[in-house]
Amino acid sequence: xxxxxxxxxxxxxxxxxxxxxxxxxxxxxxxxxxxxxxxxxxxxxxxxxxxxxxxxxxxxxxxxxxxxxxxxxxxxxxxxxxxxxxxxxxxxxxxxxxxxxxxxxxxxxxxxxxxxxxxxxxxxxxxxxxxxxxxxxxxxxxxxxxxxxxxxxxxxxxxxxxxxxxxxxxxxxxxxxxxxxxxxxxxxxxxxxxxxxxxxxxxxxxxxxxxxxxxxxxxxxxxxxxxxxxxxxxxxxxxxxxxxxxxxxxxxxxxxxxxxxxxxxxxxxxxxxxxxxxxxxxxxxxxxxxxxxxxxxxxxxxxxxxxxxxxxxxxxxxxxxxxxxxxxxxxxxxxxxxxxxxxxxxxxxxxxxxxxxxxxxxxxxxxxxxxxxxxxxxxxxxxxxxxxxxxxxxxxxxxxxxxxxxxxxxxxxxxxxxxxxxxxxxxxxxxxxxxxxxxxxxxxxxxxxxxxxxxxxxxxxxxxxxxxxxxxxxxxxxxxxxxxxxxxxxxxxxxxxxxxxxxxxxxxxxxxxxxxxxxxxxxxxxxxxxxxxxxxx
Numbered sequence: 001x002x003x004x005x006x007x008x009x010x011x012x013x014x015x016x017x018x019x020x021x022x023x024x025x026x027x028x029x030x031x032x033x034x035x036x037x038x039x040x041x042x043x044x045x046x047x048x049x050x051x052x053x054x055x056x057x058x059x060x061x062x063x064x065x066x067x068x069x070x071x072x073x074x075x076x077x078x079x080x081x082x083x084x085x086x087x088x089x090x091x092x093x094x095x096x097x098x099x100x101x102x103x104x105x106x107x108x109x110x111x112x113x114x115x116x117x118x119x120x121x122x123x124x125x126x127x128x129x130x131x132x133x134x135x136x137x138x139x140x141x142x143x144x145x146x147x148x149x150x151x152x153x154x155x156x157x158x159x160x161x162x163x164x165x166x167x168x169x170x171x172x173x174x175x176x177x178x179x180x181x182x183x184x185x186x187x188x189x190x191x192x193x194x195x196x197x198x199x200x201x202x203x204x205x206x207x208x209x210x211x212x213x214x215x216x217x218x219x220x221x222x223x224x225x226x227x228x229x230x231x232x233x234x235x236x237x238x239x240x241x242x243x244x245x246x247x248x249x250x251x252x253x254x255x256x257x258x259x260x261x262x263x264x265x266x267x268x269x270x271x272x273x274x275x276x277x278x279x280x281x282x283x284x285x286x287x288x289x290x291x292x293x294x295x296x297x298x299x300x301x302x303x304x305x306x307x308x309x310x311x312x313x314x315x316x317x318x319x320x321x322x323x324x325x326x327x328x329x330x331x332x333x334x335x336x337x338x339x340x341x342x343x344x345x346x347x348x349x350x351x352x353x354x355x356x357x358x359x360x361x362x363x364x365x366x367x368x369x370x371x372x373x374x375x376x377x378x379x380x381x382x383x384x385x386x387x388x389x390x391x392x393x394x395x396x397x398x399x400x401x402x403x404x405x406x407x408x409x410x411x412x413x414x415x416x417x418x419x420x421x422x423x424x425x426x427x428x429x430x431x432x433x434x435x436x437x438x439x440x441x442x443x444x445x446x447x448x449x450x451x452x453x454x455x456x457x458x459x460x461x462x463x464x465x466x467x468x469x470x471x472x473x474x475x476x477x478x479x480x481x482x483x484x485x486x487x488x489x490x491x492x493x494x495x496x497x498x499x500x501x502x503x504x505x506x507x508x509x510x511x512x513x514x515x516x517x518x519x520x521x522x523x524x525x526x527x528x529x530x531x532x533x534x535x536x537x
Contacts, residue, residue, distance in 0.1 A: 001230055002205065003221035004446065005186040006409060007131050007167045013185055016215045017208075025090055027184075027208055028056060032063020032094070034206035035158045035182045039064070039123050040071055042154060042180075049121040049153070050077045051144055052095075053128040053162075059091035060158050061127025066098040076104045076117060080140055111143055118151035126155060126176045129162040131188065135172070137163050142174040149177050157181045160191065161199045168407040169194035169434075182206055186216045187225060192446065193408035193435035222412055223437055223444040226486055231528045234484045236274055236473045247276030248472030251325040252465065253318055253343065254332040254358075255282035257308020260289045262333030262358065262461045265510050267297050269465030270329065272517040273491070275472050281321055283308050311339040315346045326472035327353040331360025332461040341367055345378075353384040353471040357464035361393045370400035373421035380422055384471055384481055387418070388430040388464050408435045415439035428481040430467070432460065436489050440482035447486040450493025453500040458510025463492045466517065487524075495520035 005013065018024060039045055050065045052058035062077065069075045083095035083105070099105055106117065118124060126148065128141050137145060145163055148155060155178045160166040163175030166183075169190035181200040183191060190196050191203055207213065250270040255263030260282070267280040267290075278297045282290050283304035291299045300321065303313035322328045330347050334340050336359055344363040347354055356364065364387075368375040379385055389397060391411060395404025398414045405411045415429035419441055431437045438445045467488050474484065492513070498520055499512040 001224040001226055001445070003186050003216050004189055004192065004223040004225055005216060005219055006222050007188060009219045009222070010131065010185055010188065013212070013215045013219050016218070017211060020211050022209045022211065028059050028090060028094060029063050030208040031060040031158070031184050031206065033067050034184070034208065035060060035125060035156065036064040036067035036071070038180060038182050038204055039068060039125060039156055040073075042123060042156075045073055045122050047074045047121050048076070048123050048125060049117055050075060050125040051128050051148065052077055052079050053130070053141065054080065054086060054091070055088060055130060055132070056091060057127050057130030057159060058086075059088065059094050061125055062091070062095045062098045064125055064127070064158070065103045066101045069101060069103050076106055078106045078109060078114065078117070078144070080108055082107055108140065111147065114144060114147045115150070118147055118153055121151065121153040124148050124151065124153045124155045126157040126162050126178060130159050131166040133160070133162070134165055137172045137174040145174040145176050154179045157200070159183050160188065164190060164196060164199055166190040167409055169196040170407065171195035171199055175199055180204060184208055185212055186221070189222060189408045189412070192225065192449070193433060197434060197449065222409065223446045225446040226448070226483075226490070228524065228528050230483065231487045231490070231524075234474070234479055234487050235525055235528060236470070242276070244276035247274060248326040248469065248475060249277040249324070250275045250279070250465075250468045250472045251321050251328045252278065252280045252332070252468070253328065253330040253347070254334045255280070255286045255290060256310075256333055256335045257283060257285045257304070259333030259335065260286040262458065264290050264293045265458050265514060266329055266332040266357075266461045266465035267294060268514050269462040269517060270469040271297060272514055273466040273469035273488075273521065275469040279321065279325070281318055283310055305337070305339065309335045309337050309339060310343055312342045314339065315342050318343050319346050319350060322347060322350050322352045325352060326475040327355070327468045329355040329357065329464050329468035331357040331363075332464060334359035334363070336362045336366055348378060348381065348385075351381070351383045353475055355386045355388065355464055355468040355471060357388045357460065358393075361387060361389050361397060365393075365396040368397075370396055370398075372397045373417045376421040376423065379418070379427055380424055381426060383426060385427045386430060386467055386471065386481065386485055387428070388432060388460065388467060390432040390460065394429075394431055405431075405433075408433060408437065412437045412439060412444050415444070426481070428485050430485050430489065438482045438485040438489065440480075443482060445482045445486040447489040448493060450489075450496040451500055451505070453505050453508040454493065454496040454513070456508055456510060459496075459513065462510050462513050463489065466492055491517065491521050491524055494524055
């Protein structure tokens with residue numbers, strides 16, 4: 001797994017490196033060298049334009065320019081001011097060194113001059129604004145960014161693309177769209193979510209020092225990004241001596257007269273993910289419609305009110321069904337009422353592995369007055385519990401007065417409020433967004449995010465069904481819940497990719513994703529088991 005650090009924690013690692021003998025000057029020189037090496041490895045690099053800012057990010061660019069010149073590249077550095085005018089001592093020194101070495105310098109070019117210069121470049125090295133950037137981009141960098149994005153050259157950004165917040169992942173109105181980002185020491189949350197996904201390109205981490213790995217871990221990473229090999233311990237068993245019950249049984253509790261499809265999709269997804277037996281419990285008026293779509297899945301009609309929503313009388317029936325199941329999913333299409341709140345509350349009191357999604361989460365929010373962290377007894381249980389909120393649902397769970405999380409970092413912070421209040425190891429919050437964090441008591445795990453084609457109605461219901469299916473297949477096992485949840489997210493993401501290949505990026509519907517869950521699971525499992533492509537003979 002790769003550690004992800006908040007920006008403030010990256011600064012702490014830099015300070016820690018100086019304490020073990022790696023000076024700030026040495027860090028800058030290593031950062032510049034790492035950036036230059038990545039540029040050279042692109043191949044076909046004769047002409048390089050380096051755009052530098054006024055701080056240490058610009059200093060990295062000056063070092064890189066001198067390295068590239070020594071490797072035979074034709075390098076031109078564009079600076080807003082003369083090197084002697086740079087206020088930072090270190091940045092000024094490396095700039096002066098590069099000029100003495102023969103690096104060509106262009107100071108404060110007009111737009112036309114910059115456009116002409118970039119038109120002949122093979123690579124543009126973006127060293128304008130670093131991890132300390134926030135707000136809007138000021139002149140002249142806003143104009144420079146426009147020119148970079150309009151140029152045909154390949155773009156490599158150092159640490160973060162200029163104009164992107166490395167913490168929040170939000171881009172200013174002017175932001176470099178890079179082909180590659182060479183980020184120093186560790187991944188930052190803003191590179192992995194929201195606008196960061198669109199503007200960073202391929203991400204390369206440059207550790208800069210042999211002590212970095214230890215110091216980054218000591219800094220308590222905000223999350224860990226998974227590699228495929230990490231999932232080996234949570235793959236389902238492939239023993240031949242199984243039957244439909246030993247593969248796990250899933251109960252899906254959801255639906256309403258108005259929202260029948262959500263529960264149907266969740267039940268189908270649970271079956272496609274490998275559960276041997278799936279049952280759907282839904283309001284009586286939705287049961288017939290559900291059954292027409294679920295030939296292999298039994299549908300149990302439940303007591304309902306005049307609006308086709310579960311009543312309190314459904315509670316005992318649902319609990320009995322749950323006690324005969326390996327795992328339960330509650331929430332898709334459920335709606336929020338006194339009856340559904342009672343059903344969700346009853347399921348939380350059982351000892352069956354449970355996934356709570358959609359309106360199940362909204363029922364918890366109502367039950368706890370939008371302050372779940374103040375009511376940890378609601379989620380404290382002996383059996384596994386997985387909550388799968390998107391940003392809006394997560395916001396409703398932790399506060400009615402504070403805006404919902406609008407970045408990966410805020411998602412993780414909000415999820416941890418729930419986890420740490422509960423304090424148990426049986427709870428995981430799958431905080432969904434442009435990047436998803438699977439947050440457990442000991443760590444947050446970031447699976448590879450899925451494609452934009454998953455931004456479609458019903459996609460979350462599919463994920464919830466898949467999640468319940470995997471809980472059922474691992475029922476009774478001592479498994480890393482956060483890692484298991486991340487694996488399900490990764491299969492879901494790859495299924496979205498396969499669905500897009502079949503029907504087109506903008507045409508994907510949730511049912512298309514369901515149809516390829518098995519193919520996605522098999523493919524990922526093969527790559528997890530044989531990461532180098534070598535298979536047993």
